[in-house]
Amino acid sequence: xxxxxxxxxxxxxxxxxxxxxxxxxxxxxxxxxxxxxxxxxxxxxxxxxxxxxxxxxxxxxxxxxxxxxxxxxxxxxxxxxxxxxxxxxxxxxxxxxxxxxxxxxxxxxxxxxxxxxxxxxxxxxxxxxxxxxxxxxxxxxxxxxxxxxxxxxxxxxxxxxxxxxxxxxxxxxxxxxxxxxxxxxxxxxxxxxxxxxxxxxxxxxxxxxxxxxxxxxxxxxxxxxxxxxxxxxxxxxxxxxxxxxxxxxxxxxxxxxxxxxxxxxxxxxxxxxxxxxxxxxxxxxxxxxxxxxxxxxxxxxxxxxxxxxxxxxxxxxxxxxxxxxx
Amino acid sequence: xxxxxxxxxxxxxxxxxxxxxxxxxxxxxxxxxxxxxxxxxxxxxxxxxxxxxxxxxxxxxxxxxxxxxxxxxxxxxxxxxxxxxxxxxxxxxxxxxxxxxxxxxxxxxxxxxxxxxxxxxxxxxxxxxxxxxxxxxxxxxxxxxxxxxxxxxxxxxxxxxxxxxxxxxxxxxxxxxxxxxxxxxxxxxxxxxxxxxxxxxxxxxxxxxxxxxxxxxxxxxxxxxxxxxxxxxxxxxxxxxxxxxxxxxx
Numbered sequence: 001x002x003x004x005x006x007x008x009x010x011x012x013x014x015x016x017x018x019x020x021x022x023x024x025x026x027x028x029x030x031x032x033x034x035x036x037x038x039x040x041x042x043x044x045x046x047x048x049x050x051x052x053x054x055x056x057x058x059x060x061x062x063x064x065x066x067x068x069x070x071x072x073x074x075x076x077x078x079x080x081x082x083x084x085x086x087x088x089x090x091x092x093x094x095x096x097x098x099x100x101x102x103x104x105x106x107x108x109x110x111x112x113x114x115x116x117x118x119x120x121x122x123x124x125x126x127x128x129x130x131x132x133x134x135x136x137x138x139x140x141x142x143x144x145x146x147x148x149x150x151x152x153x154x155x156x157x158x159x160x161x162x163x164x165x166x167x168x169x170x171x172x173x174x175x176x177x178x179x180x181x182x183x184x185x186x187x188x189x190x191x192x193x194x195x196x197x198x199x200x201x202x203x204x205x206x207x208x209x210x211x212x213x214x215x216x217x218x219x220x221x222x223x224x225x226x227x228x229x230x231x232x233x234x235x236x237x238x239x240x241x242x243x244x245x246x247x248x249x250x251x252x253x254x255x256x257x258x259x260x261x262x263x264x265x266x267x268x269x270x271x272x273x274x275x276x277x278x279x280x281x282x283x284x285x286x287x288x289x290x291x292x293x294x295x296x297x298x299x300x301x302x303x304x305x306x307x308x309x310x311x312x313x314x315x316x317x318x319x320x321x322x323x324x325x326x
Numbered sequence: 327x328x329x330x331x332x333x334x335x336x337x338x339x340x341x342x343x344x345x346x347x348x349x350x351x352x353x354x355x356x357x358x359x360x361x362x363x364x365x366x367x368x369x370x371x372x373x374x375x376x377x378x379x380x381x382x383x384x385x386x387x388x389x390x391x392x393x394x395x396x397x398x399x400x401x402x403x404x405x406x407x408x409x410x411x412x413x414x415x416x417x418x419x420x421x422x423x424x425x426x427x428x429x430x431x432x433x434x435x436x437x438x439x440x441x442x443x444x445x446x447x448x449x450x451x452x453x454x455x456x457x458x459x460x461x462x463x464x465x466x467x468x469x470x471x472x473x474x475x476x477x478x479x480x481x482x483x484x485x486x487x488x489x490x491x492x493x494x495x496x497x498x499x500x501x502x503x504x505x506x507x508x509x510x511x512x513x514x515x516x517x518x519x520x521x522x523x524x525x526x527x528x529x530x531x532x533x534x535x536x537x538x539x540x541x542x543x544x545x546x547x548x549x550x551x552x553x554x555x556x557x558x559x560x561x562x563x564x565x566x567x568x569x570x571x572x573x574x575x576x
Contacts, residue, residue, distance in 0.1 A: 011487070072486075074456065074466060099487045103468050106453035109422055110460035115537045116421050118451045131541070136449050140343035141352065144542040145420075187465035188495040191481075195489040202487060208575075232576060243505075250505040251485060256339040256447055257363050257505070265575040276339040282549060286573040288565065294554070301551040304568055308558035316559040320566045324576065 002060070003035030005090035007081055008053055009100055010043050015052055017205065018096035020163035023056035025123060025156060026094050027164055032125040038062060038088040040177070042080045044070040047174070054172035056164040062087060064177040068186070071193075072100050075186045078107040080179035085112060087177065090151060092123075092130055097155035099202060105155045115147035117154040119260075121283070130154070138256035138279035158205045159262045160283075200235050203254065208234030208265045211254055211281075212242060215270020215291060215310050219247035224314045225269060231321040232265070239271045255280035270310045273298030290314065327382035327475060329372040330432055331441045332458075333365040333401055335394040336448040345543050351417070352543065361397045363510075364443025366404075368503035370510040372441050373405040375475055383407040385435070389414055389427050389531060402521035403513035409524070414531040420538035421449070425457030427531050433462060437498055439480060444469055444502040459500035467493045471506040 004026040009016040026037045036059035041049055043065065050061040064080035081104060085093055093108065095101035097119040109116035120132040121142075131146040132154060203209060210229040212222060222236075229236045238248040240255050254261055256276035266284035271277060273289075273296055281287070282301055289302035290313050299305040306313055337343065337357045344353040361369070372384045386401040386409040388394050398409045412431055419427075432440060440462075442455030459466035471490070472483035475497070484491040485504050513521070555561045555568065569576045 074468075078460070099469070099485075102452045103456060106421065106425075106451075106456035107460045107466075109453070110425065110457045114422075116451070116453055116457070117538075118421065118453055135546070136543075137337070137343045137352075138339075138447060138450060139546055141345060142544050142546055143540055144544075146539045146541050147420075147537060148539070149537050188467050188493050188499065190491045191494050192492040193486070193489045194483075194492065253505070260450070265569070265573075274340070275342065279339075282546060286569070286575045287549070287551065288569070299552060299554065301549045303549075303551055303553060303573060304565055305552075305554045306556060306558070306561045306565060307554060308561070312559050313562060316562045317565070320562055321576065324566070324570075 001035060002038035002088045002090045003030045003033035003092065005038045005040060005085055005088040005093045006058070007040045007093070007095040007101070007104065009096055009098060010041065010046050010049060013045065015049055018098060018158050019053070020056055021158065021161040022094050022096055022156060023053070023058065024164035025161040027057040029092065029123060029125065033091045036060070038090065040081055040084040042069050042077055050174045051171070055166040055168055055170050057170070058172045061172050061174045062177050063174055064179050066179070068181055068183055071190055073186050073188065073190065074103045074107050075188060076179070076181050077104055078111055079181040079185070080177055081108055082111045083179055084177045085151065093151060093153045095155045097157050098205065101155045105153050109153045112151060113149070114151040114153045115149040117145060117147055117152065119157050120154055121157050121160050123154060123156070135260065135283070138260050138276070139282055140279050157262060159207070159264070203235060203237055203252065203259045203261050206235045206261070206263050208232050209237045209254070209261060209263045210234050210267045210269065211237035211239065211271060212269050213239035213271030214241045216242070222248070224310070228267065228269070228314055228318045228321070231318045231325065234265070237261070239277055240274070268298050268302070269314060271298055272296040273301065327376055327379040328437045329376060329382070329439050329441065330385045330387055330435065330437045331365070331369045331372045331406065332387045332428055333369060333397060334362045334446045335359050335388065335390045335397040336362040336446055339363065339447055345545060350540055350543050359393070359397065361400060362443050362446040362448070364445060364503050364505070366510040367505065367507050368441040368443050368501070369401055369404060369406065370508040371473055371503065374508060375473070377405070385410065387428060387431055388412065389424060395526070398526055399521050400513065402524045403517040404511060405517060407524065409526045411526050411528045412531045413528055416531065416534055418540055419534035421451040421453040422457055423534045423538070425454050425461055428454065429458045429461040431529070439475060439497060440464070440500045442500070442502045444504050455500055455502035464498055464500050465495050466500040466502070467495060468502040469504040470501045471504050473501060473507060
């Protein structure tokens with residue numbers, strides 16, 4: 001019996017960045033929950049990654065490796081993870097609050113009758129109960145919630161938890177999981193995947209985000225945002241006003257009705273800082289604001305501000321950052 | 327075509343959130359409430375699908391306090407045909423608790439599709455639609471940006487990590503709406519008048535199981551922002567220096 005069971009995400013034959021973050025937090029919690037850490041790998045050809053998971057601190061790796069898991073489907077994956085959790089019988093199951101984790105965790109909670117805590121930013125054990133802090137109202141308030149089911153399922157916000165450092169000397173036993181699910185068990189069938197124009201990281205998992213607002217004056221000026229993002233190794237975001245105006249796709253929207261993000265660096269360009277936008281990015285570690293209006297609310301939350309015209313400041317900043325990279 | 331849409335009453339996204347004196351809830355005085363925006367998108371698409379089919383019904387299900395009658399009337403004014411108000415006098419409950427009440431409410435009603443917003447903008451769990459699907463053993467497609475229903479099956483576009491998935495699913499099924507699925511309409515005067523005569527079935531929500539306990543609600547930590555590095559492009563070298571040496575983020 002393990003104290004913590006971690007669902008480890010993979011992408012294109014590698015562990016995702018969140019894997020080390022989830023394993024890191026699981027390792028810290030295992031002691032206070034009185035037991036070890038089991039990790040669960042699901043996919044096609046993922047068995048080879050079990051050694052990497054062991055290096056991140058798993059005491060045992062449960063692997064469901066089959067063709068049916070080649071692409072994520074909640075119906076197939078929940079069967080595999082439910083089996084793994086039954087074999088592990090942990091006090092806490094941990095997943096990343098990613099696109100996959102947000103589908104899988106609720107299905108797992110319903111399948112196992114466990115309490116579900118989502119998108120948490122800290123986890124502790126108080127009086128034997130798993131107790132978490134989690135932003136609500138897109139971060140306008142923080143709730144402290146305690147769960148009292150035998151097993152608790154929690155999704156952890158990406159970019160928040162300290163990743164486990166790999167220990168190359170660690171190994172762990174690997175056990176197969178028979179999920180008992182075939183292609184005929186999947187009712188929602190993915191017929192086709194329409195690739196995005198550019199393959200970029202989801203905003204919620206990005207380390208650096210450069211967002212543009214109405215101050216950019218039009219979609220034709222977005223190359224300034226894109227160039228700055230490229231220079232600093234980040235991805236592009238947008239304010240709600242810009243998305244509502246149709247300048248940018250909705251998946252780039254940061255804010256209460258878009259994505260809530262916590263990158264290492266958030267650069268807001270030409271964004272005034274409406275309440276619902278601030279709610280979505282205020283947990284960023286470092287915020288930079290560039291805005292022509294010195295009274296813009298964005299400056300109140302920004303660690304560093306430049307009052308000035310984005311069209312003048314951004315190209316210079318881009319050049320400076322490019323020089324650094326060379 | 328019979329569709330059910332679950333909607334939640336939430337504070338508007340423009341609202342300031344203040345913690346109430348009990349330290350466990352928010353101060354709702356003066357706070358504008360609305361249908362949670364993603365639920366409203368789901369509702370709009372359901373109404374469009376029913377209108378295009380030319381038959382069937384859209385039923386709105388709302389688990390919420392007595393005051394949620396306002397949001398239910400709004401949904402009816404948009405074009406839903408009838409509503410079930412599961413009156414909740416007990417206050418907060420966790421996502422699984424909410425899902426159990428909703429699953430019990432819809433399970434004996436006939437529907438082709440059950441729609442939710444991808445998340446409510448108050449508790450931000452992104453969970454209830456998927457929980458209900460699992461409880462009812464129905465297939466679910468989340469983060470839907472396009473939805474067509476014909477010949478007993480649905481085709482949905484889902485915003486996945488690597489791109490847009492085109493998903494085919496037999497009905498009945500559950501869908502959670504992402505932005506882009508539809509643009510909610512403003513109710514017409516006629517719609518508002520008609521909504522007053524549409525039926526709202528009222529049932530009482532059971533007491534929550536108490537498996538989740540909200541111990542505390544507090545404002546987020548203040549950011550000590552407000553530092554202006556300088557004006558215009560001249561301030562850029564100083565900014566870059568601070569980002570490298572002080573914040574150490576680049």
